[in-house]
Amino acid sequence: MLPMDHVIALSAILFTIGVLGVATRRNLIVMLMSIELMLNAANLAFVGFNRIWSQLEGVPAIDGQIFVLMVIAVAAAEVAVGLGILLSMFRNRDSVNVEEVNLLKW
């Protein structure tokens, strides 16, 4: 069976990639995708920890899985809003580069 620390390590790696993606990329679409990556890294961690929990307690637990469903629902909503912002930005600026959207500042 797959060792659990591998699952957690994979989750950590995915999350780090996501963070770096959001921090370094200028393309809004890629930034959104990176956010999705982070969310799904968290999902993976939830599932992994849920399994660890079940083994420790000796009874099957489902709390982690339920949380994953919640996260998926929230992520779907977030993508809808994010793509909405992205579309209106593209219509106004003909671009998806976030560096070109800097009107709101001091």
Next chain:
Amino acid sequence: MVDVGTESDLLRWIPLLPLLVAAYHGISIGFLRRPTPPRVAAVVSCAAVLLAFVLSCIAFRDLLALPANSRVLVDDVYTWIGAGIGSSALSAEVSFQLDPLSAVMILIVTFVGSMIHIYSIGYMEDDHRDDKGIQRFFCYLNLFTFAMLVLVLGDNLVLMFLGWEGVGLCSYLLIGFWYSDSFNAYCGSKAFIVNRIGDFGFLIGVFLLFGALSEIGHPAVSFAGIQEHFDGIVEMTIAVPAWMPFGPEWRLVNVIGLCFFLGACGKSAQIPLYIWLPDAMAGPTPVSALIHAATMVTAGVYMVCRLSFLYAAAPEASAVIAWTGAITALVAATIAMAQNDIKKVLAYSTVSQLGYMFLAAGCGGYAAAIFHLGTHAFFKALLFLGAGAVILAMHHEQDMQKMGGLWRQLRLTRWVFLVGVCAIAGFPPLSGFFSKDEILIAARASHVPGHNWLYGIGLATAGMTAFYMFRLWYLTFCGECRAVADVRNHIKDPNGFVLNPLRVLAFFSVFAGFAGLPQVWGDIISIEESNSLANFLTPVLAVGELHAIEHSQELWMASWAVAAALAGTGLAWLSYLRKPRIPGWLAANLSGPYRALFNKYYIDELYDVVIVRPIVALSDRVLYRIVDARWIDGIGVNGTAHGIRAFAANGLKYAQSGLTQSYVFFMIVGAVAIVSYLLR
């Protein structure tokens, strides 16, 4: 746990009924802005208080059905304040307790209260100053009844304090009821502020008592709990600085007793805090009768009797009470002799009679104090309501020098008023005679230092009481009418709402004394255990150590009291009816003392110079202009705002760069900081 007594769900309704009606009035004029018709509002209010009286009677009957030594009914509603654990836990319940002492009080409060409510219908009828005036009046009156009932029924000090503050608030609201006249508003504020000084003492007393009880591991605020563990704190002392007199250690019970007595001084108008009561007469006359004569001002006496176990263990504090009471009685009586406003005379008379009650309580005659409280409630309510009837008949003229000769026109009022005057003057067998006699005997028999002097002062005051009351009577009802012709031709007895309560109160002013008939009189007409009131109260009141007084001596003392009353009456008759030139001659030839009396010993002016003005100056020049305006507003409020604005304008704004990437960067830094803090 303390033995709590028999459960009774009835008790909570006694204060709750007036509260519900007060809330109804408040909502209807305050929120809905749709006043109920005045008559309806008044009848609802009267019904609530009458019903509370009926419930009180039922509760009283239940109480009498219990064996004499365990006469306590309790109604535990809910825990109001629960805080702390272990030896400092505070648990204040909303819990009502009916024992003989509070039973006497609620009967007086609800009975006299309902009489005065009914009277108010007639008295306030011609008040057209504003359209919702009547309902506002009855709202406050019911709220007052609620607060007073909470005060006497509360089974702990915290709940008692709620009622204590509540009656103070209603007193303030009702003194300033006709607020469009700024003098009335001033009088209301004065009453409230002076009472605050007393309340401060009350609170300190509660804190000290609770602290001491916590120290021995039995925190309690309920009277039963305090009494149970009281033995543990009797011997406690507190250290005081070397320059304080009677040092270096004071007994704690004396300090607590004096703190509570300061509260009582404020509420019950004793020296040095009596100055608010005469000014409280600015309120409508039924208010003066209910709040400033019959019920609220007796709260201090009730409180001292409620804590009688404490005062019995604090002889020094008791001596202070006795002497304060005696001096107040004397001073107020002398002032009353020279006042011309009919309500002012009655107001000083109230101060004087309250002094009597404290004299009794300080001497250990707690039952005598409560007895006088009850009879005084009847005859002073009667006198005030009678004065109200006179004032109505005179078209709101209160100066006795413009009255006179009302004997012919006020055919009912004259009789009930005369009954009140005779009762307060102490003529047998009216109620005032017996209760005053009990107080004088208590003073004579007590161990208070100078107790014979106290007796002498009491006797002198009794004579002066007779003098100023008959002076009032002669000036108002006898001689020639000194009113202007326009008023003179329209004087007549007021309507039935006003007169019927007067009849009832007159009946009780005559016969209430027999509830507490001293044994010496009981022996004469061969009734055993004639002092039923004192016997009823015995289980809840402490008994002070008294000198033995023989019955023959008691009879002599009663004769002396009657002689003093007769002397006062005779003097009044001589100088105001027989030879009306005497007062003028005295005023001219003894102008110094006369003016001192007429101007109330200049006490108000003295307080103004010594206390009020320095405080106002300090508040204005230092606290307002420097502390508040410069420090709190200048540095604290505006300084913070200016500082933050400067900081934001010169530094913080650059954080908002408009670069999404930098926001993301700060977010990540923040998240990492939080996570690393949590995982530390």
